Amino acid sequence: MKTVYWNLKTSPGQETREQKKSLGLEYVKKLKKENEKVIEVKEENDRLVILLEDN
Amino acid sequence: MARSDNKNLVYGEWWRGQSGLGKLDQNKFYDLDNCDIHSEVGLVQPQLALISDSNTPSEACFSAIVPTGDVYLCSKTTGKIWKRAVSDGTYSLVHTNTNTAHRGCRYFNGYLFYWVSNKLGYYDLSSTWSDSFATFTNSNARGAEEHANCLYILDGRYAARIDAANAFSANELSLPAQFIGTAIKSLGDDLLIGTYIGTNVSYCKVFLWDSVNTSWTLESEIFEIGVNCFIQLDGLLLAQCGTEGRFYYWSGLRMKKFGKIRGITTALGEQMSCVYKGRALFANANKCYSIHREDKDLEWAFCKEYTVTTGTIASLLVQADQLLVHRGTGVDKVGTSRAIATIETPEMPRQFNNSIVLYEDNPSGITISTKINNGVYATKTPILDTIHRTVSFDGGEKECVYGQAKITLTPYSEGSPAVEKVPKIRLISLL
Numbered sequence: 001m002k003t004v005y006w007n008l009k010t011s012p013g014q015e016t017r018e019q020k021k022s023l024g025l026e027y028v029k030k031l032k033k034e035n036e037k038v039i040e041v042k043e044e045n046d047r048l049v050i051l052l053e054d055n
Numbered sequence: 056m057a058r059s060d061n062k063n064l065v066y067g068e069w070w071r072g073q074s075g076l077g078k079l080d081q082n083k084f085y086d087l088d089n090c091d092i093h094s095e096v097g098l099v100q101p102q103l104a105l106i107s108d109s110n111t112p113s114e115a116c117f118s119a120i121v122p123t124g125d126v127y128l129c130s131k132t133t134g135k136i137w138k139r140a141v142s143d144g145t146y147s148l149v150h151t152n153t154n155t156a157h158r159g160c161r162y163f164n165g166y167l168f169y170w171v172s173n174k175l176g177y178y179d180l181s182s183t184w185s186d187s188f189a190t191f192t193n194s195n196a197r198g199a200e201e202h203a204n205c206l207y208i209l210d211g212r213y214a215a216r217i218d219a220a221n222a223f224s225a226n227e228l229s230l231p232a233q234f235i236g237t238a239i240k241s242l243g244d245d246l247l248i249g250t251y252i253g254t255n256v257s258y259c260k261v262f263l264w265d266s267v268n269t270s271w272t273l274e275s276e277i278f279e280i281g282v283n284c285f286i287q288l289d290g291l292l293l294a295q296c297g298t299e300g301r302f303y304y305w306s307g308l309r310m311k312k313f314g315k316i317r318g319i320t321t322a323l324g325e326q327m328s329c330v331y332k333g334r335a336l337f338a339n340a341n342k343c344y345s346i347h348r349e350d351k352d353l354e355w356a357f358c359k360e361y362t363v364t365t366g367t368i369a370s371l372l373v374q375a376d377q378l379l380v381h382r383g384t385g386v387d388k389v390g391t392s393r394a395i396a397t398i399e400t401p402e403m404p405r406q407f408n409n410s411i412v413l414y415e416d417n418p419s420g421i422t423i424s425t426k427i428n429n430g431v432y433a434t435k436t437p438i439l440d441t442i443h444r445t446v447s448f449d450g451g452e453k454e455c456v457y458g459q460a461k462i463t464l465t466p467y468s469e470g471s472p473a474v475e476k477v478p479k480i481r482l483i484s485l486l
Contacts, residue, residue, distance in 0.1 A: 027226075
């Protein structure tokens, strides 16, 4: 299993946390499309933690 | 640079290098090719010539060195990865990345990382190659830098990060959507990130980022198409930008003009710079330029120092005290013989009848050509005066209104066994 992180931290003038989360979920879709086996996606503090099967 | 004694113009301050301004700039040389201007201040001699180290790899490559001194070369056009063994200098194909054309490679934290536009792979330097270790969000991975025990790789508007536990984070920094990261450099506590927007947009920005927050601290606009690469000088960080050979430096708050290499076309090119024996080198087409000063009290100088044996330079890397220049069809290194060097003076803004070269050593390798009234260079028959240690010609430039001199320094062999004789000169006087 391997872990990939998606940063949800925000700064003034940037996307909101929700927008960042939405971009993160788009990224998860991209991973799936590229045949990555996604085991779990969870929100931990300021990041999405994406657990993937080792390829 | 030119000293005048009412009659002569004397050019001998080689350490000032070549001019970015043109032939009328009297403070620098119009052109210096294959010249060694820094070994001894006040003298110039031909630089050591590049020779072929190998005709493998036969594809343009990025290169990375690992702690053993082995060098890995990742093709820019295919998935092939070669290794240059430090033990015997031999090259061998060690892997083919299924994700094809590489965008970069770098050693970090026990692994060789290599990446294409959308995938990051690694090699554990033992037995395991993993071509698809991670996926980039924007499918636009380019420059990378190690900083604060992490490896940062630019991917479009994002900077991805591999930390010391080898965990991949896809978006540690988010730039405004139109900016595409090209080059990245560690700068104290911060990272400086160069960008471009598009080949038809004539401005770009650099962003200073503390590598902790998701936003940047400072930004500075540059009115060039993009930042092509960063070049590390002694205490000064340059950005080579745009298509016309211009260089800018980071002042601490913004980018400011530094200088220009005249007559070259520049483009995106991570790994087109390195520091070799204390000199920053920048590669363009088939030449390596130094941007250097030998002492803090001298000014920075551009000088064309090395020419590849054939082809176009794809990347530079220094291994121990050897410069490895990847030239698309193989690799060159610095040899032990000297190249043929040429020096062009500025245009003397008035009539001159003769050029006198004051030599230091081996005058038989010195030839003089002159160009008058913006014509073409004509080679002169040299006259050697061993008492006054000069090489000159028999004057007679009667039609001259203004003109330039070109001096060629050709190393030659003498004696048995043959010993290389390297011409070395002190100054050129136009009178």
